[in-house]
Amino acid sequence: MFYRESGQFKTSYPADQAIFPIAQDRWGLIAVLVVAYGVVPFLIDDYWSNAVLLPFLCYAMAALGLNILVGYCGQISLGTGGFMAVGAYAAYKIMTTFPNLDFIPVVLAAGLITAAVGVLFGLPSLRIKGFYLAVATLAAQFFLVWVFNKFGWFNNYNATGQITAPPASVFGILVTGAHTHPAVTYLFCLSFVALFALVAKNLVRNRVGRSWMAIRDMDIAAEIIGVRPLTTKLSAFAVSSFYVGMAGALYFAVWLGSAEPTEAFGIDQSFLVLFMVIIGGLGSILGSFLGAAFIVLMPILLKNVMVDSLGMAAVTAKHVEILLMGLLIIFFLIVEPHGLARLWQILKEKLRLWPFPY
């Protein structure tokens, strides 16, 4: 009833190939964007920005990147934390070397550098498959974190080993450093994520995306019908790392402000982003956002309920939180292995027929 496409006729090929062919989807997206751009910036405060919205946007960007690799190209990677570290350190080095540079090229350059590193670590994927590859990508994770810990050049020989984001601005408005306005950082990240989500959505429905999916579904068959495994797999690694690198730059410079490699970019990060992709839905752009929202919001919610409402001790609450996160992950995998994006699809099917059963 609410989601019926009857009466919406497509009279031209461009209309048939439109990115959101159904009017309700278009209006829904526009409504979300209007709220995100027009309402949220006026309500935002430091807590909401730092604890909810910035993490959500940074992780959504990382999840987008990983979803391209795992969900669309079928190459499991556990090196996301390491690639985020590359993005963060690239951004840091560029920002400290060229202090007056606008922040947008910094993020883009960080993404490009990460893409190059990603291609390098993607090379084994041409030979190794499945879980062997997954474990092999852990090599990237540990190696990269070790490199950033070991060589002082990366943190400008800082004695603590930390990197701290210097103030940088976009068109003269500060977006990093200590004196930023929450609404500004939020809008900046939002614009980046929204733009690149659109790019990703288009990438996966054109020739490149289709070749990724062919490789994912069966690489030998894809090779036989003329999809080049070399360029396809490496392009997936490159694009994925580009996104993850940008996410790392935003994560470090805009959200955290300062970071230390072992803690901020450890293997837990890799798993966290992988969870977002799986819980959100493999091979779904919307799923990346849903998964990021779920994983970012759930601990906050659990903590609020347990510590503030039930008066549990913080240490116990931490253990219970780990336990519940594990249970929730298993629960979601059992109930809907295709993720939240699939649930959303089912809901849309239901809305289409409601209130009638057929």
Place this chain on the structure above:
Amino acid sequence: MSQDLMFLIETVISGLMAGVMYSLVALGFVLIFKASGVFNFAQGVMCLFAALTLVGLMETFGLPGWAAVILTIGVMAGVAWVIEWAVLRHLVNQDPIILFMATIGLAYVLEGVGDLVWGSDVKVLDLGIPQGAWDWGLDNLNLYVEKLEIVAAVTAGLLVTVLAIFFQKTRVGRALRAVADDHQAALSVGISLRSIWVIVWTVAGIVALVAGVMWGSKSGVQFSLSLIALKALPVLILGGFTSVPGAIIGGLIIGVGEKVAEVYVGPFVGGAIENWFAYMLALAFLLFRPQGLFGEKIIERV
């Protein structure tokens, strides 16, 4: 013998011993992967959980060591049953990556339960395993070897022998091998997959207990114990996911390679390379044999 050669031998031996410890963890992975095709990331946490339970039983209830070990085996069997009942049963025929993720969820649950029940502070595990240097070797051969590591090596040897006998000679073992070979064929001759899974997770739990005891005696029972899973992964891909001998030999190669590299290569690049060296070594091996040293040859058809 010259000092340098002695030092090399000592390094290799300590590498072999460390390798045995890695093999113990990798063994649990291989058992489960063979029988159910699940890449069980929770194996490391199972080691932690088993060791925590053992220490908790001994400390809280004052049980003697042997009784605590038996009870802990019982607990691990219970855990295996719950895992099959609550998780695996519902995820049959899902993608391997979904099952992998489920075991990561499982790792969180086990960690949370272990911490809640037994507390998260560092505990000392004392089962009467001798500590310190091996005197005879130190006096006569001038070799420094930890007693604990010798015990671990002997235990690992025993464990593998027992497992081999169990797999080759017993009825259940044959059923396990049948399942590992072909799920559907095993089902069709009347082997119950569910009970097989419970058994294999229990066996993996016992292996985890042994590994947990060894690592726990070495460095105390604490959260970092669960991270040894990360040490076992390169062993796994080096040896092959499906091979028990692969896990042992892979462990030895990784152990020796890591120690030798740490001593002879480490100083040139600034040390602390043991975190990633094993992975790079395994990766280099994989480029020549994508299925690991002893893994089943991957045959792909369209």
